[in-house]
Amino acid sequence: MRHRADFSGGELNVIVLIKHVIDVELNVRVRDGSVVQDGMTYVLSKWDENAIEAALVLKDAHDGEVTAVTIGPERSGESLRKALAMGVDKGVHINDPATEGSDSMGYARILAKTVTRQPYDLILAGRQSQDTDQGGTGPMLAELLNIPLVGNVVEIAAVDGTKLTAHRNGDAGKEVVEVTLPALLTANDSLNEPRLASLRGIMAAKNKPMEILTLADLEIDPATVGAAGAGTEVVEMQPPRARAAGQKFEGAPEEITKEVMGLLVNEAKIFG
Amino acid sequence: MVKIVVVVEVKAGEVRKPTLELLSHIRKSGFEADAVIAGENVKGLADRLAGHGAGTVYVADDSSLSLFSVPAYLGAIAEAVEKSQANQVWFSGSESSKVLAPALAARMDGAYCGDAIGVEMEGETLTVDHPAMATKVIQKVRFRNEGLKVLVIRSGTFDVEPAEPKPAHVVELAAPALDDRVVTKEVIQESAGEIDLGDASTIVSVGRGVKGPEGIEFVRPLVDALGAAYGATRAVVDSGWMPHNTQVGQTGRVVAPDVYFAIGVSGAIQHMAGMSGSKLIIAVNKDPDAPIFSIADYGIVGDLFKVVPLLIDEVKKVKS
């Protein structure tokens, strides 16, 4: 199967994977092994905003269509609408209770079936989602689709007829990677500054196509995804280990620095 | 029976400390470990790995592996896992692990956890502690018993036990299959100092409070006096004052050194998620309400341009 749109310096069709997540900027509380949902709100995962922005910049340069895809319950539609308001052309919402409890692999399996319904040149995902902090879905999907993968992209340097050059933050420095399209990139937050949706964008979003799908529509066996198909399960959540209350020193710099150094030497014994 | 393949990380011709942490812990726990090492001129490191308990060392030593490449590295690791018939693969936390580990899980139809700070085995059942939601919760993630389990373990999670090198049982892997659809053209080497953040027992990180490139150099003598690695916040890295791979935090390096100095760092959740596991935290900030003070063991409220020179003097005194 060929899943490459006809991009030869012409249109570039991009699929962006987005997730609607609990707002981790808020005060997240844990009770009885799970997160207290009361009073929590949900937002578009930050790194996915970077992925959307990158897609829109590419669209401006090359034309083509940007499709945002999300898997999640009813409320996830909000993030899709935000994506449409930012300038994405089309939304796809996989809304099926059987997807609940998926791990990254479960989502990757569903996405693999979803993205191959239409031709694409590029898939963009977040480096990790803000609720799981796993960073699994993007690389897994690339592997399932057998397309080139560049993870943790900080710059998209060039795109020509069949190739794209991306810079990724690697271990030894910035890696300059050239991939043949179609390919999958995961976005680091340093990639760009996501635009805000304009009022006009918000109005326009109302008339943009939004497709709602179930696992049956995608011919996915529910036993292979969701909690049923998951290789990992979150059995419990705990608050992080509290750090012992520290000491704060205020006053004349000479005095407090000396005092702290004394403690580092004698109390914390950091110099052996 | 638990059998683990450890994916070895190399820097400047040496096995990196996080790899030795994993091998040390596996040996102490009484599990069997093999190791896989991919790179150029890495074969000589096999004896060191054997000394730390690696039963078989799978080696992919090829000039085509001098630069990081997903297909080449993934191919080597997958082949080693197949040959070793392991049921677990342990990666240490690094940018290459972050892409290789999930891709490996997908290729081998395994299960995956991308960042573990604790590992528990009960019979065949593996459960790991995984910080999520910017480290506002710790999830207990349990793996299903069947199939391959792939995990990335944060550096600093375990201690390195000393060990002498010994002759290794080496299995050489075939030259990596090249995939010209993805080619690393070059690595723009960047480094703020000699010591890698993941290997360091002391880290000094600077934030926007240092004001500019001169501020970076102003703090550097403290880094040198402490024999520390030099890190930064995203604000500093995005301003171009420090190289990208010095960024500490959720989207940079996640570190847990013995001692962490945060100088002119406000303490945003994304930064703290990358360093709150440090054993001892010392913060210097002129704002008494800076969030960093909520996790600092020792907080110095003051102007870093006054405090840092004083610290340097004191450290030099102690060290001499």
Ligand SMILES: Cc1cc2nc3c(=O)[nH]c(=O)nc-3n(C[C@H](O)[C@H](O)[C@H](O)COP(=O)(O)OP(=O)(O)OC[C@H]3O[C@@H](n4cnc5c(N)ncnc54)[C@H](O)[C@@H]3O)c2cc1C
């Ligand atoms: C998706 C996402 C991912 C992110 N990932 C990361 C990440 O991995 N790592 C990261 O660091 N950030 C990350 N960030 C950014 C993060 O939110 C903060 O913006 C950043 O950490 C702030 O850096 P800073 O502390 O250097 O700057 P600021 O927040 O501007 O703080 C500067 C501090 O310096 C102090 N100061 C100023 N002058 C002096 C002086 N003379 N003496 C002493 N103190 C002084 C100030 O009081 C202030 O507290 C991420 C953000 C997002 C949205």
Ligand SMILES: Nc1ncnc2c1ncn2[C@@H]1O[C@H](COP(=O)(O)O)[C@@H](O)[C@H]1O
């Ligand atoms: N439910 C989902 N729907 C759509 N995309 C997702 C979903 N979960 C994860 N992704 C994508 O995969 C990235 C990494 O997710 P994770 O593996 O959870 O860290 C996210 O930033 C998204 O781009």
